[in-house]
Amino acid sequence: MLHRQSVISGVGETAYSKHSGNSVLALHLECALTAIRDAGLDPKDIDGIIPYIGTGVVAEDFVTNFGIPDLRFSATTPLGGASPVAALQCAAAALATGICRHVLIPIARNGASGGRIASRMREAPQFRTVAEFELPVGAFAPAQLYAPMARRHMELYGTTSLQFAEIAVNTRRHAILNGNAMMTKPLTVEEHQASRMIADPLRLFDCSLESDGGAAVVVSRADCARDLRQPPIAILAVAEGHPDSPSAISQRADLTRLGIAKAAPRAFAMAGISHADIDVAEIYDCFTYIVLCQLEDLGFCAKGEGGPFIASGATRLEGKLPINTHGGLLSQAHMVGMNHIVELVKQLRGTAGRAQVKDARVGLVTGYGDMGDGSLAILARD
Amino acid sequence: MATWAMAVWPSWPAIEAMNTHAELPAKPVPDVTPESAPYWEGLRQHKLLLQACAGCGQIRHYPRAVCATCYSIAVTWIEANGAGTIQSWTVAHHPFHPGFKIEVPYALLLVDLAEGVRVNAPLRGDPAGLQLGRAVRLIFENGGQGFVLPAFEYSAE
């Protein structure tokens, strides 16, 4: 049981941009140093590292550059965009069993200047199952693979593109408050509706950004974090879940059910709280529809009711469940959701600036990746 | 293994800049494995072959080495009768691969076959007629470089 065994002790981000001018390794080191110093630790205190698979950077790069004397734990969590939150689970497990004391979880990428994410993704082993059969008929990019999930939802439940627009517009509103977001101009529903179709029903403004930059968090064993610089943000619960037919969306019996539907009940049970206790949520938003579907699979509303739930304004800053208060992948930057964890920690510390949710004490962060893998963590300030 | 997948693809601006048919790179062709070879050979004969577990009879798709129900590696191949219904779809407007630049927009269907598995393949017909559950019929198309690919058209009735 990982309940309250570990805390997030430090967070760090670089500036987000379309052209960092730095190497991916340099970006890793920069955000890692920021997170480690934020925690009040020295880089040599790090004794566990979970790098993001696919950036080319490995744990030993940090050993080399920081002179870490005794790295006791390293692992990767290959769940695509669900990796950073899944890495929290991996870190919490390693910390709870006493393997190590302070785990660094970094990600950095030149996702805008370094080449197309859509094409790079298909090189990953997670896509091997479908690549042989679906690339030749013209199904390549995440937008094309996820669009039929959204279409099925729309046809079954009456979900609309205008409801997707509310997600995009609301997220942009929050990005404008952030100060380190790539998108800084307001977005209107009309602009969303007029944006070009990428893979019907997903329009350009239903799709996330491609970004350069880095973000990192440090997870510490609870008893090793009491005297650190920041108020510890406790991990009340963390879980990952894999959907049915995890390597082929096309073969999934229920196209509208993601892996997080399996993980969410485990996490809420571990945390010992109910949905009404969540003050703020950072929901992985590679595409608008994926936000809507996760809110249902998490249990914030019933399956099929995500559209009306979003349209009600519930997820706005002043609503009952403010989400993506930093601007998300849609409007802040695509840091594979590490920026979602960073933002939730800031919210719970009370340092989220103009997007601060008043009295935020308990929050939830999710990850979503590959063909529907999911992860979530429930965090709290004591 | 995956030769096309390992190749560096053209950048987005490069795709945008391609205007003539002559400049278009070839579409990707499958990387055939020992498990999938009968499937591709069947398509060449205009048959959509599905794996049926020799142990328990469970039909599975895409082709793979083991039955997830009884774990048998013994397999027989059955021919799909070609009838199916639409589970969902997308209409691709942006070509994520330069080989598809002159095809957009194209509709890609997820079709529930009568045999209980799904096929992801293009629609040859008017996307305005798309609806969940609509009956479609399997057809076969030249996929280039000796491959035949599945596609669908609306059923006649």
Ligand SMILES: [Zn+2]
């Ligand atoms: Zn079997």
